[in-house]
Every structure is written in C-alpha cells, then in structure tokens.
Amino acid sequence: MTCREAQRLVTPYINKEISDDDLAEFLKHIDSCEECREELEIYFMVDVGIRQLDEGTGTYNIKGALEAALEISRQHVRLLHMIQTARYAVNTLCFWAVAVLLFMQARMWIQGGI
Template sequence: MTCREAERLVMPYINGELTDAELAEFLKHIDTCEDCREELEIYFTVDVGIRQLDEGTGTYNIKGALETALEISRQRIHTLYLLQTARYAVNTLCFWAVLVVLILQLRIWGQLGFLGL
C-alpha cells in the first residue's frame, strides 16, 4: 500500500468503514510508515476531540484511545485469520473424509460384485 492510498483510508478507518482486506493492509502500512501514522493521529485527535465536545463526555487520553482502536483492529484481523485457517482445515478434513468414504464404498461394492470387477 502506498502512502497516498493509506491517507485516503484514514477517515474510513476512523469511521469504521474499511473492509477486512483494506483494514489489514492499512494496519500493515500504519505500523511501518511514521508519516502516515502521524497523519492518522492528527485526524483521529481532531475527530475524537470534536465528538467528545459535541457529546460533552470523553476521555482526555486521545492518543491512548487511538492505540486502543488500533489494537482492537489488529485483534479483529487476527481473529479473522484464525477463522479462515480453521475453515480451510475443516474443508480439507471434509474433503478427505468424503474421499475415504467413497473409496470404502467402492471397495464394498466391488466385494459384493456390483461393479463387475
């Protein structure tokens, strides 16, 4: 991801509008690019500050709120990765189970003479 693409995704990230794929790429870029990280901090500070003023509530640790939001996003991506891995494992096990059942069934049919072997 380029810096231009990351900067374009700052506000959608803050508003929670990124897809999972975009979120993963955005987090990777933010973790490695100090300029884009600073840009995110500025926009996040302004956005959260305005929201807190409008609501009359809030924490005064906006940088901590950003770190919390980033950590939650990282956990989401990690959880999605684990679920995807588990899905692949279950699909693979199901494939092999069906294949074994089919082979055993063909063997039974062969012993009973249904296959003409």
Template sequence: MTCKEAERLVMPYIRDELTDEELREFLEHLETCPDCREELEIYFTVEAGIRQLESETGNYNIKGALEAALEHSSQRLQAIRLIKIAKYAVSTLSITALIITVLLQCRIWLQLGLL
C-alpha cells in the same frame, strides 16, 4: 500501499468503513511509515475531540484511544485470519472423511461381490 493511498484511508479507518483487505494493508503501512501514522494521529485527535465535545464525555486520553482502536483492528484481522484457517481445515477434513467413507464402502462392496 503508497502514502497517498494510506492518507485516503485515514478517515474511512476512523469511521470504521474499511474492508478487511484495506484494513490489513493500511495497518501494515502504518507500521513502516511514521508520517502516515502521524497523519492518522492528527485526524483521530480532531475527530475524537469533536465527538467528546458533542457528547460531553470526560475521557481525554485520545492517544490511548487511538492505540486501543489500532489494537482492536489488529485483533479483528487476526480473528478473521483464524476463522479462514479453521474453515480451510474443516473443509479439508470433511473432504478427507468423504473420500475415506467412499473407499471403505467400495471395499465392503468388493468383499460382498457387488462390484
């Protein structure tokens, strides 16, 4: 992902509008690009500040809120990855069980002389 693409995704990230793939690429880019990370911090600070003024909340740890949001996004991607792995494992086990069942049934039919 280029910096221009990452900059285009800053506001959708803040608004939680990114697809899982966009989110993964965006977070990977932020790990290696301090300029884009700084850009995100600036926009996040402005957005969070405006939201806090509108809601009159007393939480002014905006940097902490950004770190929490990034951590939450990373955890979400890890959970999605684990779900995909689990689906693959269940599918593989199901197909294996089906094949074994068919083979065992064929063995029984052979022993009974039905095949």
C-alpha cells in the same frame, strides 16, 4: 499497500466503515509507516476533538485512545484470521473425508464388478 491506498483508508477506518480485508492491510501499513501513522493520528485527533466538543468532556489522552482503537482492530484481525484458519482446516478435513469415501466407494464398485 501503498501510502496512497493507506491514506485513502484513514477516514473509513475512523468511521468504522473499512472492510475486514482492507483493515488487515491497513494495520500492517500503519505499523510500519511513520508517515501514514501520523496522518491517522491527525484525523483521529480531529475526529475525537469534534466529538469532545459535542460531549463537552475534558482532557483526553488522544494517543492512548488511538493506540487502544488500533489494539481493538488488531484483535479483530487476529480473530478473523483464526476463524479463517479454522474454516480452512474444516474445509480441508471435509475434502479428505469425501475423497476417502469416494475412494472406498470406487474400490467397492471395482471389486463388485469382478
């Protein structure tokens, strides 16, 4: 993912409108790119700041809040990855089960034909 793409996803990320595929790539980029992380921090601060004005809450640990939000996102991506892996494993198992069944069926047909 390029910086351009990552920075385009900052607002969707904060608004939780980002797709799961984009989220995984976005988090990877944010962890490795200082520039985009700062961009995210700024947007996050503005977003939290506006909400703070609305709610009238006092001091707020913005960096901590961002880190917590990122951690939740990482867990979300990890969970998705696990589901995908599990689904892949089940699909693979199903494929082989069907393949073996077909093979056995075919063998019976061939033997029956003799």
